[in-house]
Amino acid sequence: MTSPTDGLRCRECGRLFGSEARYVCEWCFGPLEVVYDYDAISGRVDRARIGRGPLSIWRYADLLPADPGGAVDLGAGYTPLIRADRLAAELGLGELWLKDDTRNPTGSFKDRVASVALTRARELGFKVAACVSTGNLANSVAAHAARAGMECYVFVPTDLERTKITTTAVFGVRVVAINGTYDEVNRLCAEIVDEHEEWAFVNINLRAYYAEGSKTLAFEVAEQLGWQLPDHVVAPIASGSLLTKIDKGFAELGLVGLVAGDQRVRISGAQAAGCAPVARALVEGKSVPTPVRPETIAKSLAIGSPADGEAALKSVRASSGSIATATDAEIIEGIRLLARTEGIFAETAGGVTIACLGKLAHDGIVRHDERVVACITGTGLKTVEAFGDAAGPSAVIEPTLDAFAALEDDWRNPE
Numbered sequence: 001m002t003s004p005t006d007g008l009r010c011r012e013c014g015r016l017f018g019s020e021a022r023y024v025c026e027w028c029f030g031p032l033e034v035v036y037d038y039d040a041i042s043g044r045v046d047r048a049r050i051g052r053g054p055l056s057i058w059r060y061a062d063l064l065p066a067d068p069g070g071a072v073d074l075g076a077g078y079t080p081l082i083r084a085d086r087l088a089a090e091l092g093l094g095e096l097w098l099k100d101d102t103r104n105p106t107g108s109f110k111d112r113v114a115s116v117a118l119t120r121a122r123e124l125g126f127k128v129a130a131c132v133s134t135g136n137l138a139n140s141v142a143a144h145a146a147r148a149g150m151e152c153y154v155f156v157p158t159d160l161e162r163t164k165i166t167t168t169a170v171f172g173v174r175v176v177a178i179n180g181t182y183d184e185v186n187r188l189c190a191e192i193v194d195e196h197e198e199w200a201f202v203n204i205n206l207r208a209y210y211a212e213g214s215k216t217l218a219f220e221v222a223e224q225l226g227w228q229l230p231d232h233v234v235a236p237i238a239s240g241s242l243l244t245k246i247d248k249g250f251a252e253l254g255l256v257g258l259v260a261g262d263q264r265v266r267i268s269g270a271q272a273a274g275c276a277p278v279a280r281a282l283v284e285g286k287s288v289p290t291p292v293r294p295e296t297i298a299k300s301l302a303i304g305s306p307a308d309g310e311a312a313l314k315s316v317r318a319s320s321g322s323i324a325t326a327t328d329a330e331i332i333e334g335i336r337l338l339a340r341t342e343g344i345f346a347e348t349a350g351g352v353t354i355a356c357l358g359k360l361a362h363d364g365i366v367r368h369d370e371r372v373v374a375c376i377t378g379t380g381l382k383t384v385e386a387f388g389d390a391a392g393p394s395a396v397i398e399p400t401l402d403a404f405a406a407l408e409d410d411w412r413n414p415e
Contacts, residue, residue: 005065006035008208011311019065021124021205031307032208034065042256047227050258057112057216063252064216065209066119072148073119076111076140077216079103081224081373086341087354091361095371097230099221100344101378106139106167108300108347108378109242113213114140114202118148120209121200127151128199132189134182134238134300135164136347136378141202142171153199155189157182161299163382181294183305207307211241218249221373222259229253229263231370234357236349236377237269237278237323238301240312246375247315268321268365269312270356272296272331272348278309279323287313297328297386298348300378322365326355332387334358335380345380353377 008017012030022032045062053059057077061068080100088096101109114137118129129145130153131137138154145152152173156165157180169175178185186204193204202210222229229250235243247267254261271279274296277289289309294302306312316323326334331348334355339345346354357374360366384391397403 006037008032009035021126021200023205023207031311034208034212036063036252038252038255045256045258047223047258050223057115057213060216060219063219063249063256064116065212066116066123068119070122071119072115072122072144074105074111074115074143074147076104076115076213078220081221082342082344084342084374087338090337090341091358092368093361093366093370093372094368097221097225097371097373098338098342098344099217099373099375101217102344102346102350102376102380106136106143107382108136108140109214109217109375110136110140110378111144112216113137113210114144116213117141117202117206117210118144118150118200121150121202121206122148124200126198126200128153128196130154130189130192130196130199130201131203132156132182132186132201133203134302135160135168135382136300137203138164138168138175139382142168142173145173146171150200155185155192157185157299159299161383161385163384164299167382182303183291186305211245211308214242214245215249215252217242217375218246218265219253222250222253225371227259228371229259229265230373232266232268232321232366232372233375234268234270234353234360234366234372235375236301236353237271237309237312238303238306238349240278240306240308240310242375242377243267243269244308244311244315247319264319266321266370267315267319268356268360269316269323270353271323271325272298272301272352273325273327274298275302275304276323276325277304278306278312279325281309281313282316282323289313296331296348297383298331298352299383300347300349301352322360322363324356324359324363324365326352326359330355332390335386338376339380344376346376347378347380347383348386349378350376350380 010025334351
């Protein structure tokens with residue numbers, strides 16, 4: 001099987017390009033998207049064909065822009081979709097599901113996009129992989145580059161969580177920490193791409209292909225619900241790509257006949273209050289977010305100038321969704337609530353999602369009668385620093401039975 005794409009198309013002016021490493025339209029500077037022949041795909045794909053595929057994102061290869069025969073595959077995808085009744089009760093919701101992407105190989109949904117991007121990179125003849133990252137993508141690209149035997153460079157802000165640095169460097173890649181925000185690092189890397197055209201920068205010159213990996217979240221949710229679409233999905237917003245590609249994924253399932261094509265899934269977003277340009281644009285009625293300087297513990301969402309912010313706004317508005325925000329304190333409480341009710345330890349982005357889900361439910365935007373899916377995009381093991389000293393031993397005692405008995409008495413009979 002070969003890649004089922006018909007090249008790239010500018011999202012703004014519609015101009016067509018070949019299936020190459022290109023990230024912006026040379027005519028209007030608009031973003032590019034992969035073009036598919038949906039008629040051809042619908043003629044060969046069906047539920048049975050997908051069911052025979054691997055338990056990874058590559059079971060949906062007919063709707064991905066790379067040949068699965070050469071997949072750089074660590075087993076990303078087909079993560080659990082968990083019914084969350086205890087959390088739903090706490091939030092006043094009816095049917096709530098959690099898409100648990102903490103289970104991916106490097107602990108986040110970025111394994112989906114890295115697998116697609118590096119598979120396409122090898123097809124295009126690249127030998128060097130690179131990325132700019134707030135942490136999770138760094139982990140994923142480093143791991144997949146190691147699997148592919150590619151040289152790898154990763155560029156990150158210096159204030160990244162230490163755990164994410166360690167879990168990137170361990171793969172033997174070159175980690176370059178830069179004194180600046182993600183947006184400043186991203187601007188530098190856009191210049192580096194021009195100097196190193198032989199590098200596959202997965203979220204710059206390969207961004208059109210890389211972003212397609214996020215669609216598999218939508219594909220899996222539908223399949224795991226028995227090829228039914230949810231009513232409402234809540235996803236975190238950093239660049240905005242994840243939310244827009246989930247929206248696109250649900251639409252594609254209808255286009256190729258895998259689900260009924262007349263249902264529109266409502267899409268809502270979640271942003272940290274300290275970096276909420278898309279949420280602010282929605283409230284202010286703007287079509288394009290105004291950049292901000294991030295100030296939040298949710299480092300993985302700290303993108304002040306989101307590349308797909310405009311597209312995310314379109315998806316939210318067209319689907320009658322909304323976007324909520326969460327303070328740092330609410331983020332920590334969201335992490336605790338998810339862990340306490342459902343046994344899932346999420347990173348700060350997950351805390352944002354749960355806190356915002358609660359607000360959206362309180363405001364009646366996410367309704368009790370809806371089948372709701374919340375996307376938990378990364379493991380909390382990467383962001384333990386966010387808790388500081390707030391999570392630790394419940395007590396410290398001497399190694400004697402009397403000491404433990406006294407402690408039990410204090411717990412049973414608090415003053």
